[in-house]
Amino acid sequence: MLQIEHLTKSYGAPVLKDFSYFFPEKGLFVLRGNSGSGKTTLLRLIAGLETPDDGAIQKPDQAKISVVFQEARLLPFYTLLENLMLVAPKKTKEEALAVLEKFALREAAEKYPDTLSGGMKERAAIARSLFFGGDIFLWDEPTKELDAGNAGLVIEEMKTLARAHLVICATHDPAIRGDAEIVLPQQEKRL
Amino acid sequence: MKKKLVTAARILAALVFWGLVWQLCAAAVHLEFILPGPIAVFRRLLSLCRTADFYQTILLSFLRIAAGFCGGILAGVLLAFGCAKVRLLDALFSPLMAIIRATPVASFIILVLLWIEKGRVPAFISFLMVLPIVWQNTLLGIRSIDRQTLEMAKVFQITGKRKLFKVELPSILPYFLSASKVSLGLAWKAGVAAEVLALPKVSIGTMIYNAKLYLESTDLYAWTIAIILISVVLEKLFSLLFRGKGESHAAN
Structure with a gap:
């Protein structure tokens, strides 16, 4: 489903070097590694937000990719509900509210992001990714801002999602356990 | 409350x-012709308020200045989008806008009086006052849409018109509204100043000029207070009209 071949990327100093991996159609794959080991870079390359210096990413042409960024990236001039409707305008408000409900955000549906806590914004960003839907879900540190209870909620959702989709999650959270753990090595920094 | x-x-x-x-x-x-008292001035203002000419004068001045204001807004926004897209346009218009901003309004009024019919001078001066402010702020707004927001739009397939209307324009709106609010007061004041020098047939500026010419200081003060009150009302109306719109909502 997603074939990564000899992927290399550097920003002056190398971040990813000759990385290859085959991801099947579904399952939860956890990317681990120290800060700066290239987890986020790999997700950005798969999402098409960066171009590799070398190597290739093979995926079906029509594959729909849904992302949770490290930052919530909610638009500040829209309510949570509007932020969700923005990414999937053909879906109904009821569907959006149902997704917000999953993450205990229904009460906050009409609130603006700047009035919410970091954890609520992070859950809203996850809800947005689910509402958008897709074949491949790329989630970057989805439990970083969450307390244990909410993190558990997100992990359960991720596992459910992985039964039918490919979920690749970059995390430092030991509570997230996937079908496979991919440890990215720290690249040597150029002096 | x-x-x-x-x-x-x-x-x-x-x-x-x-x-x-x-x-x-x-x-x-x-000496009343140098400094009339406030009671005399407000009495005169009240008596002016009872005449139809007063409202006709204000309306005509307002229409002239509003035409210039709207033209400045439209041109400023369109030019800002053009300059954001085409570097050559930016290189051409940046120095021009800097010159317009730095030129004293009185110099412009005198120059423009040589070029166009005097009835159109106030509108043109208002246009010139509004244009660089709206252009600069809108351009700043366009350039301030951060990379993270654009990446979010890209991954969630928000493209074309939807991206423009749902992501870019709302991001620019606070910059545009603050520029419009500032330039509204400026257009009004500069427009009346242009009327004083251009003397269109029916205008607040002409009334002020005549009051000065015939040493009717009470009239001069009454019209000045009327200008201030209209300026305050316009700003309040603008704030009411756009209340809650374009608020920055701290970035997440």
Whole structure:
């Protein structure tokens, strides 16, 4: 489903070097590694937000990719509900509210992001990714801002999602356990 | 509600204080054609308010200045989008806008009087005052849409018109609205100044000029207060019209 071949990327100093991996159609794959080991870079390359210096990413042409960024990236001039409707305008408000409900955000549906806590914004960003839907879900540190209870909620959702989709999650959270753990090595920094 | 009453009382107290200072100064000068007292001025203003000419004069001045203001807004926004997309346009217009901003409004009025019919000068001057402010702020807004927001739009397939109307324009709106609000007051003041020099047939500026010419200082002060009141009303109307729109909502 997603074939990564000899992927290399550097920003002056190398971040990813000759990385290859085959991801099947579904399952939860956890990317681990120290800060700066290239987890986020790999997700950005798969999402098409960066171009590799070398190597290739093979995926079906029509594959729909849904992302949770490290930052919530909610638009500040829209309510949570509007932020969700923005990414999937053909879906109904009821569907959006149902997704917000999953993450205990229904009460906050009409609130603006700047009035919410970091954890609520992070859950809203996850809800947005689910509402958008897709074949491949790329989630970057989805439990970083969450307390244990909410993190558990997100992990359960991720596992459910992985039964039918490919979920690749970059995390430092030991509570997230996937079908496979991919440890990215720290690249040597150029002096 | 209580807070609003306290604020209103504070403003009223300040106005009464400065009114008393004005009255004392007028009493000390004791020459009405140099400094009429506030009571005489407000009486004159009230008598002006009872005439149809007063409203006709204000309406015509307003229409001229509003035409220039709207033209400046439209041209400023379109040019800002053009300059954001085409570097050559930016290179051409940046120095021009800097020159317009740096040129004294009186110089412009005199120059423009040589170029166009005097009735159109106030509108053109308002246009010139509004254009660089709206252009600069809108351009700043366009350039301030951060990379993270654009990446979010890309991954969630928000493209084309939807991206423009749902992501880019709302991001620019706070910059545009603050520029419009600032330039509204400026257009009004510069427009009236242009009327004073251009003397269109029916205008506030002409009334001010005539009052000065015939040493009718009470009229001069009454019209000046009318200009201030209209400026305040316009700003309040603008704020009311766009209340809640384009608020920055701290970035997440």
